[in-house]
Amino acid sequence: MTVRCQYRPMSTTLPQTQEPRFAGLLEEARALQPRTTALRRTIHRHPEQGLDLPVTQAAVLAELADLPLAVTTGRGLSSVVAVLEGARPGPTVLLRGDMDALPLQEDTGLDYASEVDGTMHACGHDTHVAMLASAARLLSARRDELAGRVVFMFQPGEEGQHGARIMLDEGLLDAAGPRVGKALAIHITSTLRSGVITCRPGPIMASADTFHVTVTGRGGHGGMPHDAIDPIPPTAAMVGALQTMVARKISVHEPAVVTVAHLKAGTTTNIIPETALMEGTIRTLSEATRALVHKEIRQVCEHVAAAHGCTAEVTVVPGYPVTVNDDTVGPHVLDLATATIGQSYSEPMLDPLMGAEDFSYILNQVPGAMAFLGACPPTVDLATAEANHSNRVLFDDTAMEHGVTLYAAFALDALR
Structure with missing residues (x-):
């Protein structure tokens, strides 16, 4: 899976100006990074495939246990749906993180490599879970700023088992009461510079x-x-x-x-x-x-x-189905990345990918977007980096700071 986007020179500085509602957001995500990384590596060591992910589900529930969330679990799959009620009435937004791994023997040599023979988080779903859990923690601390509610969707069965469709059938969009009105998913990729957010309007995956x-x-x-x-x-x-x-x-x-x-x-x-x-x-x-x-x-x-x-x-x-970003929400994701992370980390995606995603089921019903987060480790040549689904793929943990920031910014922006 190779993502092509418009290149901008890298910057290590924070955005020069931030809107008040985003002030300190990136720094808060960085403060959570040890926790984000620890959860990611725990899940990476114990990957599970398909719709039944009891170990992963338990890790998510433990991570969310001390937060002010209304949590439910799936009936036909090991999903977790957590709802954060804001301080004031308003709309509902959904943030998705998929949880399942691939049927692959890991050969990365990492000290936190998979301990399950023939199963590996080679598509980075372990990072998605960790970023979403930390976004829930960050947004819980900012609950007083939210006018509405956030639905955190921890989803099994993305790798071909139609997990999102099953969660929809189980009432996902109405889990918070008022129906979800906007949605975001972030997918990590090893073939983009670490920390870069890329997105586009219209079709983004096949x-x-x-x-x-x-x-x-x-x-x-x-x-x-x-x-x-x-x-x-x-x-x-x-x-x-x-x-x-x-x-x-x-x-x-x-x-x-x-x-x-x-x-x-x-x-x-x-x-x-x-x-x-x-x-x-x-x-x-x-x-x-x-x-x-x-x-x-x-x-x-x-x-x-x-x-x-x-x-x-x-x-x-x-x-x-085709994964189609909303014509307004897709470009706005890049605006949010620029406002919170910096322009050098916000890059328009040139071409759709011919891979597929079951977040498409969500976007068929709700305006929203899927965005990609680059995570090529700085020690790896971007031109020869192993791609997602490789038994040797590597993801830079520090990129997750930007994913947590974008998830939180999306909710804060929609629920202001």
Whole structure:
């Protein structure tokens, strides 16, 4: 996952002018940094996958226990929802931090590396949890400044299990009473300079669907293909035909990716199999293009198979929708970063990512934004830094100060 943004020279100074409601915010986040780092490393040592994260949930509950929050846990997953009531009436904002890890063996050599075989926080969700917990602590101390309420969303199951959708079904947006009116998620990335916040309006991450094609012919002897109907040639032809479909059916102004990632057929060298399997991923940045690609994949595969005397069974499995930032909230996130952290750490994101996020379910219902936080360690060359999802990825802990600051600034700004 490589994030491209507009480069600005680095500065180590605080913003020269701060609005009164943001005064001292970055310094308060820095004061919490030992606590933020300790929680992050605890969770990093004990990663959990999927929707059931009892150890992570317990760590979050313990961290929030002394704060003035109304806390509930999920029924169908190990989520934590904490509500902070402000001193005065007002709207409701939501801040999200995902909690789950990946099926990966860690090879970083860190002294707080994963102690769970085959599971690693390689996407930085441990930092998201720690930043959100510290933002809850910071905002609790500033409760008298809030006109409204903050919903802190600690979410399992982002890595493909639709955890956000399940939390929505369990009443997340109404957890505080008055419905959530604005939302923010921050995602850390190892491929940006540490501490940089980047965001954009409109699509910021792609939809992600999978396709599965079974081509059926008639098996036979490898030396006598004329007595069989070989499913392998049409399957091979589909690989190229799908790329031609993208180039000729999809507008060049509407990005679409169709990647064939898995082919399987046969058992040995002298047998023509009866079936062949092809699978892959579909990524788009608009729902209209998404629907068109789904339709065209079916048409291409069925017709290519028919041309070879075979049949094709095509299944498209919908995944996460396009993640679309609000046209106003997206740019305003950068304004908040400039006001609290400094202009050199606030960089417009040039291009959407073709990765996917289930925060898209939230943004389909609530105006809001996803932002990225750079965390490439200063000892690592940015050009060769291991990316998110690598077994060797590293994140700079100090970047979390900026994440905590942005979470808090977003709430303070919305609830003034």
